[in-house]
Amino acid sequence: MSNVPAELKYVDTHEWLRVEADGTVTIGITDHAQELLGDVVYVELPEVGANYAAGDTAGVVESVKAASDIYAPIAGEVVAINEELPNAPESANSDPYGEAWFFRVKPANPADLDGLLDAAGYAALIGA
Amino acid sequence: MTALQRTPLFEAHVAAGGKLVDFAGWELPIHYGSQLKEHDTVRSDAGVFDVSHMTVVDVTGPDATRYLQHLLANDVAKLGVEGKALYSGMLNQRGGVIDDLIVYRTAWDYRVVVNAATRTKDLAWMREQAVTFHVELTERPELAMLAIQGPQAIAKTKAAKPELAALIDSLQVFQGLPAGEWFVARTGYTGEDGLEIMLPGNEAIAFWNALLVAGVAPTGLGARDTLRLEAGMNLYGHEMDDHVSPLAAGMGWTVAWNPPERDFIGRKVIEAEKANGPAFKQVGLVLEGRGVLRAGQIVKTSAGDGVITSGTFSPTLKLSIAMARVPSAAAGTVEVDIRGKLEPARIVKMPFVRNGKQVFE
Numbered sequence: 318m319s320n321v322p323a324e325l326k327y328v329d330t331h332e333w334l335r336v337e338a339d340g341t342v343t344i345g346i347t348d349h350a351q352e353l354l355g356d357v358v359y360v361e362l363p364e365v366g367a368n369y370a371a372g373d374t375a376g377v378v379e380s381v382k383a384a385s386d387i388y389a390p391i392a393g394e395v396v397a398i399n400e401e402l403p404n405a406p407e408s409a410n411s412d413p414y415g416e417a418w419f420f421r422v423k424p425a426n427p428a429d430l431d432g433l434l435d436a437a438g439y440a441a442l443i444g445a
Numbered sequence: 446m447t448a449l450q451r452t453p454l455f456e457a458h459v460a461a462g463g464k465l466v467d468f469a470g471w472e473l474p475i476h477y478g479s480q481l482k483e484h485d486t487v488r489s490d491a492g493v494f495d496v497s498h499m500t501v502v503d504v505t506g507p508d509a510t511r512y513l514q515h516l517l518a519n520d521v522a523k524l525g526v527e528g529k530a531l532y533s534g535m536l537n538q539r540g541g542v543i544d545d546l547i548v549y550r551t552a553w554d555y556r557v558v559v560n561a562a563t564r565t566k567d568l569a570w571m572r573e574q575a576v577t578f579h580v581e582l583t584e585r586p587e588l589a590m591l592a593i594q595g596p597q598a599i600a601k602t603k604a605a606k607p608e609l610a611a612l613i614d615s616l617q618v619f620q621g622l623p624a625g626e627w628f629v630a631r632t633g634y635t636g637e638d639g640l641e642i643m644l645p646g647n648e649a650i651a652f653w654n655a656l657l658v659a660g661v662a663p664t665g666l667g668a669r670d671t672l673r674l675e676a677g678m679n680l681y682g683h684e685m686d687d688h689v690s691p692l693a694a695g696m697g698w699t700v701a702w703n704p705p706e707r708d709f710i711g712r713k714v715i716e717a718e719k720a721n722g723p724a725f726k727q728v729g730l731v732l733e734g735r736g737v738l739r740a741g742q743i744v745k746t747s748a749g750d751g752v753i754t755s756g757t758f759s760p761t762l763k764l765s766i767a768m769a770r771v772p773s774a775a776a777g778t779v780e781v782d783i784r785g786k787l788e789p790a791r792i793v794k795m796p797f798v799r800n801g802k803q804v805f806e
Contacts, residue, residue, distance in 0.1 A: 359737050381758055381760065
């Protein structure tokens with residue numbers, strides 16, 4: 318059974334979002350996503366300073382069996398990336414909501430967050 | 446859509462926590478929790494795979510040898526004594542590979558084991574070619590098949606099934622012999638020592654459970670793929686297919702050119718290809734840049750473009766490896782197009798891993 322923390326926002330491409338105190342948004346992949354992927358062996362992150370529209374490809378996560386894109390769930394500028402993650406890609410399996418965050422964006426329009434799935438909506442989507 | 450077929454071990458996979466997926470029309474486990482862990486267990490200890498989806502065909506009759514000498518690019522005349530096994534391609538008239546298979550010399554003539562994904566096509570082709578021979582083909586769908594692989598595979602299988610111990614001890618590598626309705630072969634697909642055992646489907650769960658009690662780990666077909674790739678072993682539909690010659694697929698060593706009068710299907714075409722020098726060859730690649738090599742990626746070499754036929758992250762080596770079909774003159778360092786970025790890779794001699802250790806330099 319996948320873990321879907323109540324305090325996060327979600328999108329249907331299986332990224333989670335957490336709004337930080339400074340208004341930036343941390344993004345990673347969900348527990349459900351890492352279960353589908355299997356053993357994660359490689360992660361490619363965006364560059365700090367990159368600007369994305371919602372739905373743009375912002376990175377890649379590769380498991381033993383396949384490569385999957387990571388999408389920017391909202392428009393904004395990348396202000397930080399998780400430098401540790403490429404060295405420990407397996408943490409995407411063990412701690413998808415903690416150690417294995419992917420990147421942080423400054424939202425172009427904070428109102429974009431309002432349209433995202435809440436935990437109940439995402440849990441319903443994945444049948445959790 | 447037709448329902449997925451299930452092997453006699455379906456309930457055992459569910460009980461062992463298998464993640465079941467559609468595998469060539471069969472509902473089989475891709476892993477039982479972690480593909481990486483299962484891979485490592487086969488390299489260091491012993492794992493068991495359910496390969497009951499593979500197709501077993503017994504070939505009998507006065508023309509059995511002549512038939513197989515016509516059907517296969519390798520020559521069953523090499524199988525001097527009962528028990529010996531041979532790896533071969535089965536070619537079409539254009540010299541493409543219909544399938545790769547293992548043929549065993551048996552007391553009843555021959556046993557052939559072909560792939561699951563190609564079952565229908567293979568059997569149709571084999572029956573079509575059999576028309577002009579006094580030969581009978583008997584499918585054995587009632588047999589289950591388990592592959593037990595790894596450095597402890599033989600010891601643990603003997604512990605699980607002591608009555609097979611003497612037979613197992615008598616087998617050399619690439620030999621198989623019957624034990625009643627069972628058939629025990631010292632073959633495999635992982636680069637490790639091990640066994641492939643065919644047995645009546647209704648005895649499969651008891652044997653599986655005995656193996657688990659003996660400490661053999663249930664292992665999914667995901668690990669089977671990374672293990673075979675590390676071992677440099679071809680997979681049908683990747684390294685070869687109906688349009689790829691055995692010479693371009695690294696199977697030149699399996700073609701028996703002598704005696705020159707043996708007229709196997711496809712011979713003329715691949716003989717001409719060999720005389721002219723094959724345009725493509727199979728190589729191993731080790732990624733030196735970033736990412737993971739995957740089937741279908743383009744390989745840029747000084748001699749022209751090639752393509753990756755299988756690629757993965759190697760759990761044993763902790764880097765990405767691949768098998769590729771490249772122009773015959775290609776050598777040294779190449780570049781692979783990984784999602785639009787050219788990353789350097791090095792051509793190496795396969796296998797990548799043998800007996801748990803890196804082989805290439």
